[in-house]
Every structure is written in structure tokens, then in C-alpha cells.
Amino acid sequence: MSDVTLGKAQRVVFGETLTELGAHDPRIVILDGDLGNSTRADIFEKAFPHRFFQMGIAEQNMLGVAAGLATIGYVPFISTLAAFATARALDPIRVLIAQPRLNVKIAGAYSGLLAGKTGKTHISFDDLAVMRALGHMTVVAPADETETRQAIRATTEYDGPVYLRLSRQPAPLVFDDAYRFEIGKAVVVRRGSDVTLISTGVQTTRTLEAAEALAAGGVDAHVLHVPTLKPLDTDAIVEAASETGLVATVEEHTILGGLGGAVAETLIERHLVPMKRIGLPDTFAESGPDDALLDKYGISSDRVAQAVRTFVEHPRA
Amino acid sequence: MTQTRPQYSAADIADIARRARIHILEAVAHAKGGHVGGPFSAADMLAALYFRVLNIRPEEPDWPDRDRFVLSKGHSSIALYTIMAMRGYFPVAELQTFDAINSRLQGHPDMTVTPGVDMSSGSLGLGFAAALGIALGARVQQRGFTTFVMLGDGECNEGIVWEGAHVANRYQLDNLIAIIDHNKLQQFGWRGETTSERITPYTGSQLADRWKAFGWQVLEVDGHDVQAFLDTMDQARAAPGGPVAVVAHTIKGKGVSYMEGNYKWHSRVPTDEEFAIAMDELGASEGGGA
Numbered sequence: 001m002s003d004v005t006l007g008k009a010q011r012v013v014f015g016e017t018l019t020e021l022g023a024h025d026p027r028i029v030i031l032d033g034d035l036g037n038s039t040r041a042d043i044f045e046k047a048f049p050h051r052f053f054q055m056g057i058a059e060q061n062m063l064g065v066a067a068g069l070a071t072i073g074y075v076p077f078i079s080t081l082a083a084f085a086t087a088r089a090l091d092p093i094r095v096l097i098a099q100p101r102l103n104v105k106i107a108g109a110y111s112g113l114l115a116g117k118t119g120k121t122h123i124s125f126d127d128l129a130v131m132r133a134l135g136h137m138t139v140v141a142p143a144d145e146t147e148t149r150q151a152i153r154a155t156t157e158y159d160g161p162v163y164l165r166l167s168r169q170p171a172p173l174v175f176d177d178a179y180r181f182e183i184g185k186a187v188v189v190r191r192g193s194d195v196t197l198i199s200t201g202v203q204t205t206r207t208l209e210a211a212e213a214l215a216a217g218g219v220d221a222h223v224l225h226v227p228t229l230k231p232l233d234t235d236a237i238v239e240a241a242s243e244t245g246l247v248a249t250v251e252e253h254t255i256l257g258g259l260g261g262a263v264a265e266t267l268i269e270r271h272l273v274p275m276k277r278i279g280l281p282d283t284f285a286e287s288g289p290d291d292a293l294l295d296k297y298g299i300s301s302d303r304v305a306q307a308v309r310t311f312v313e314h315p316r317a
Numbered sequence: 318m319t320q321t322r323p324q325y326s327a328a329d330i331a332d333i334a335r336r337a338r339i340h341i342l343e344a345v346a347h348a349k350g351g352h353v354g355g356p357f358s359a360a361d362m363l364a365a366l367y368f369r370v371l372n373i374r375p376e377e378p379d380w381p382d383r384d385r386f387v388l389s390k391g392h393s394s395i396a397l398y399t400i401m402a403m404r405g406y407f408p409v410a411e412l413q414t415f416d417a418i419n420s421r422l423q424g425h426p427d428m429t430v431t432p433g434v435d436m437s438s439g440s441l442g443l444g445f446a447a448a449l450g451i452a453l454g455a456r457v458q459q460r461g462f463t464t465f466v467m468l469g470d471g472e473c474n475e476g477i478v479w480e481g482a483h484v485a486n487r488y489q490l491d492n493l494i495a496i497i498d499h500n501k502l503q504q505f506g507w508r509g510e511t512t513s514e515r516i517t518p519y520t521g522s523q524l525a526d527r528w529k530a531f532g533w534q535v536l537e538v539d540g541h542d543v544q545a546f547l548d549t550m551d552q553a554r555a556a557p558g559g560p561v562a563v564v565a566h567t568i569k570g571k572g573v574s575y576m577e578g579n580y581k582w583h584s585r586v587p588t589d590e591e592f593a594i595a596m597d598e599l600g601a602s603e604g605g606g607a
Contacts, residue, residue, distance in 0.1 A: 050457065056487075058480035061446045065484070068450020071428075071436065072458070076450075092477075095440045096447050100428050 004172040007145030010202070011109050014166055015043030017152040018077060022048050027073060028156060031055050031062050033080035039109040039166075041079035059089040066104045067096035075103055075156055081115070082108025082124035082165065086131055097161045098134045104162075105155050106131075111141075111165045112201065112252035113280070113297055119287035125280050128200075129257030131163040132230050138183060139229040141165035141201035144174045147227060150181035158183055167202045167252075169290065174204055174225070183228050186236035190223035195246040195312050197223045198237065200259045203252040206294070209301035210250070210308060217305075219312055232262050238271045246315055248276040248308050252299055255279040274315035278307050325368045327544035333403060334364040334543070338572045339599050340399045340412055346592055348416040351424070354582040355469060356396030358500035358567040361541050363400040366465065370550045375405040378433035384462045385451050387436040389444030390469035390498060391425040392584070398422045398431070406433040442475030444468075445495065449481045452493035452560075463554060467496045471503025471518055479531065485560045486532035493560040494553045495533075498540065499524055500569035502580045515580040528562035540565030573598050 008016075022028045022044060029051040036042040036052070045052035055062035059080055066076040078085055085093070085108050097104045108127055115122040131139050140155065140162060142148040148166065155162045174189060189204065190211050199207035204225045211221040224240040226233065241247045247267065249260040260277030267273060280297050294300035298307065310317075325333070337360050345351035367373070371384045388397045395415055402409045407421070414420040421430045425439025435451075438444035448466035455462060472478065485493055501517035509516040519527070525535045534556050538549040546565070553561040569583070570576030573595040587595060596602075 053453065053488075055484055056480070058477075058484065060442075060477040061449070061480035061484060064443050064446020064477065064481070065450035065453060068436070068447040068452070069454040070450075071447075072451055072454045072460070074454050091440050092443050092446060095437060096443050100437045 006170050007173040009168060009170040010142065010145070010148045010166040011038070011040040011168060013145050013148040014107055014109070014152065015040030017149050018044045019047045021153060021156055022051065025075070025156060027075040028077065029053065029069060029074050030077045030079050031066050033057060033059050033062050033084060035080050035109070039079040039107070059084045060092050063089040063092035063104070064096050067092065067100070067102050070102040070104050075105065077105045077107055079107060080109065081122055082111035082127045083122055086124065086127040086163070090130065094134060098136045101136045101160050103159050105164060106162065107164045107166055109166050110168045112167055113285055113293050113299070114167060114169055114290045116168055117287045117289070120284040123285050125253045125285070126256070127163070127165060128229055128251070128253050128259065129261065132257065132262065136161060137230065138162045139165070140183065140227060141229060142181070142227050143202060143204040143225055144171055146173060146175040146177065146179055147181050150179070151227065154181055154183050165201055171202045172205050174208065181227065184231045184233055185228065186224050186226040186233035188223070188240065189225045190221065192220040192222035192244070194220045194244055195222070195248060195308060196240045196244045197221050197248050197250055197308065198226055198240060198259065198263050199223060199250040200226045200229060201252060203250055203299060206299065206301040206304060207250045210304035213301060213305040214308055217309065219309060221308065226259060229259060229262060232266065234266045234270065237263055237266050241267055241271050241273050245273050246312065247273055248278055248311055250299070250304055251279040253279050254282070256282060276307065276311040278304055323368065327547060330364045330368050330543045331361065333368055334361040335572070335599060337364060337396065337399045337403060339596065339601050340409065341395050342587065342592065342595055342599070344395050344399070344412045344415040346587055347413055349586050350416055351395050352392045352584040354502070354569040354576060354580070354584070355390060355393040355498065355500065357571045357573070357576065358540065358569050359390070359393050359396050359467065359498050360400070360571070361543055362467070362496060362498070362546055362565060363396055365543050365546050365550070367400045367404045369547060371465065372462065375433065378406060382460065382462055385435045385448070385464040387438060387444040387448040387464070387466040388426055389438050389442065389448065389466050390472050391438035391444060394422070394424065394426050397426060401433055441469070441472040442477035445478055446481045449485050449490065449493060452485070452490045453488055456490060456492055463492050463494060465494050465496065467498060469503070470497060470499045470501065470524055471506070473497065473524065473527070474518060482528065482531040482533065489559045491557060491559055494563065495560065496563045496565055497524060498567055499564050500567040502569045502578070502583070504580070504583045506580055525564045528564070533560050533562040534558070535562050535564060537564045537566065540567035541571055
């Protein structure tokens, strides 16, 4: 990964892609919880001021309004932080969007550990677990600019509720333009024979970096990227596990109930192999520089490589 | 727009509401569960809405240009189902399936199973936000229909109600009418002089004042005076410039003497003796069927 090309931040892709799609699809509207200049919904507002609805700092009402709009044919996208959508507004998401399966797209910005030096109130690394547990909810966590662009397009073509996990910072490109994202499909991003790493969202970049570091030390990692947490591509997970017989999940999320939980549920029923969950422990985080946070909470590429190395040496420890 | 509002008189509607109360109590007694107090306070208004005010087509529940109605106080679902059944959305006999397994008539309104239910509700305050969304979208699309939403007074404890009240005012939604069933009691409520006395969540003009403070036009009416309610609905539809809140003064448990104003009848199943007294007071012998 020495010659990495940095892609655009997912939040910028969010604003730009909806602006492109909005030109041809009048159903698309954005509801903003007073964070449009952070989530970059402001890009859409400039193009379509009458389809951008400021809802103020009132997330519960915003999610309810989105449900109402969906009943008369709109495709509302939510613009707020992942923490405020999935925690504060969970009740309207559950009752008004998930239960009646309404066509609302909940974009959770600033997801994961890197929420811009804001601290534990704004950091959201339990969102995948919460949204995955909701009936009817599709959960998507794209890796980079290319995949985010395609995932947003795919969610507008899909009729039903979607949680779209977005991150704040620009990240290296994992995919080129030949890549085709499909809801519910996982993709092998590195072939290897010693250990299978299963990763989601922007963590896949760091997982690939960890795989390079491991290769230098003689461990050849197979890497499966899982951009859709629900519906889960269980066949791809079983196949990837079969390639090496050892599985480690890696996510910018708590190890409780997210990707690690989903993969464990799959493997315990279909293909039992030694498994390690790498992610945040049972904790809340803190504010700090990105690199320091990733390192302290165990999901920097170095920390991931170290954890995988230990796991490969002692898979049943 | 095709007008499909039948011309029932106020007296017709009052009698429909009386018969509806009979069905409601029968359904709750049959299901051995459900709410009574709130459905009875709302019955006259729901009858007026479905038999006169709302522009709807029961034979075509998804008619795109219909007026929308959201029962945000979803625990009064049995009153909504009863009035809808009497209006022809589904058979009155189906009310006996209320709360039963596999029923289309769930404990709280479920838009995915009941024909004509415009929005699911039940977790209080949420239906109001959804109604606001419908009205907002309808205005952008320049659709002609009006969105009505009914809230309870206890429901106005919820913060989301005031989030939405602020937003509806900012967008000046003149196609949104909120009806607040101000029956002065909630499930358990606020202690009075003794623990057995429960008092209103909003005294005097407090509730009306709150909606006014959020920039809404407020109309007040006796929610059991059908003619006055019909006139108020006409006035609310015609009111220009922004959303209208109709504070409807009602009596919890209206129609049965021992239930009226007694918080314990928020949700309670009558004994056989209580049931007989209620049926007598509601004039079941004068015709209780649909």
C-alpha cells in the first residue's frame, strides 16, 4: 500500500452522489438535523434548495417526518451523525420506518471511532449492532469513495429502509471503477492461504494494510470485504472461512453484535473454525487525534496485524 | 377533486358514535383487553371525521388524493377500527378479531395490515411527526389533500410533539390539522390531593397556550358536540397561513356514567355486571348493530 491513492471522504461522496442522482430522480429529498455542513448535505441543498428540508436539532421528529414523506412517494435521506440517528432517534426508526418497511435511507455520518475530536457522545461504534438487530433493516457500510458512490445509488434503487454507515475522513481507494457493488454481496479483496480476515466499512483499508504487514512476516492473509451487514452474504463468509480454516473479523465497531457477531452466528451454524473478533472492546471511547484513537482502541493496521499474528500462532488460545 | 363526503347530519353522526361505543366495549370485552376511556372520549370526533369531514373512498383505501388521518394516540385503535368498519373499510364482524392472533386489527394501528390506516402508531408522539411529513410532502407536490392527526393530551408530554410543533410552524403547513383529545386524564397521571385522585396534565388553558406559543392557530371545541366539531373542522380547513391545533375538550370514558372522568377506565375490561350497565346506558336495546 505504498502508492495509495486517497479517495474523497464518504461524506463528500454522500453530498455529491445525491446531487447527481437528484437531477434525474425527483423523489430524492434530504432531511437535515442541523449538520448539513458536516454531513455535506449542503452540496445537495445548493442544487435543490426546495428538496432540502432543515429539521433543526430534533432528530426524533426528523425520522418521523421522513416516514411520512416516504408514504407519498419520496425517497428521504437523513443527514445527521450516526450516533444521533441510531441512538437518539431509534424509536421512530423502529416504529415508523422499520416496522412498516418504509423507503427511508438513514445515512449515519461520522460513524465509528473517528468523529472529529468530539468524544464518546458523538462517536458511534454500536450502530451496526443496533441497526442489524432491527427487523426489515438493510445495513450497508461501504469501504471507500467508489463503493460509497455505488452503494448510495443502489439504496435509491432498493425499495425499503436502509442504514448507510458513512465515515468522516478521506480514505484510500480500495476499488477502481470496474468494481460493481451489489446489496448483500461480499467481495474478496485479497487472496491468501494462512488466515481469513473479514472486514467491513472503511476498516477494510486498514485490514488490507495489516495483510501487507503480515505478508512481510510470512503470514498470507485472505481478505473478504463485507459491505452489507444485512442481508449477510453467508455463502461468501463460509467459502472464505474454508479457504484457510482460521477467521478473524476486523471492524471499526464494538466486537459485540456487529460484523464479528454476524460472522460468528454464521460460522457456528455452518462451518465451525477457530475465530477471533478484532474491534473495540466493551467500552466507550474518548476524544483525540485519529491515529492515537485507532492505536489505543486496537484497530490501527499495526494493532490489527499484531492481533492476527498472535491469533495465527495460538488459534485456540 | 371528486367529493366523496356523505352528508350525514350531526344527529346521525352522534348516533353512529353511540353505536360505535357499543361495538368498542363488545370488542374489548371479547378480547379481554384493550382501552376504553380514550376510545370513548374520541368516538364522536372519529365518527364526524370518517362520516363527514374526511375526503375518502373506503372502497379504494389507497386512493392517492384522499385526506390522510393519523391516529397518533394509537392506543385508541379500537375506536378507529370500529368507525372504519362502520364506514365500510372492512366488515363490522371483524371487530371481534381485535387483538387476536393473525388479526388485521392489532392492538395499535398497523398500516401494513389494516386497509385504510394511513400510518402505524402506538409509541406516543411518533404519529404526529409522520403526519407532519405527509403534510410537508403534499405541500411540495402541490397536492390538494389535508392531513389530520389526533393526539391525546397525555401524549403531549412527549418531547417529539414539540419538536414537530416547532417545525410545522416554521414551514407554515396550512394543510395540517392536529386534533388534541383533551380528556384531562392519562393512564396513571399526576397525583391530586390523595393517591386515588388523578388530575389533568394541563390545567385551564395550558394546553391551548402551549400550541399558541409554538405559533399554531388554536381553536377550542367541545369534542362531544358533533355540530360544533363539524363547524370547527370547516374553520380549521379554511384557516390560512399555517397549521391549526384543535383543542377538543372531552370526557374520558364519555357515554358510561361510571367510566366518565375515572382514570381507571383508561384500559380495563368490564365485568359482566359493568358490561350490562354500560350497554343499558348506551342504549343497546335501541339498536346497537352497525
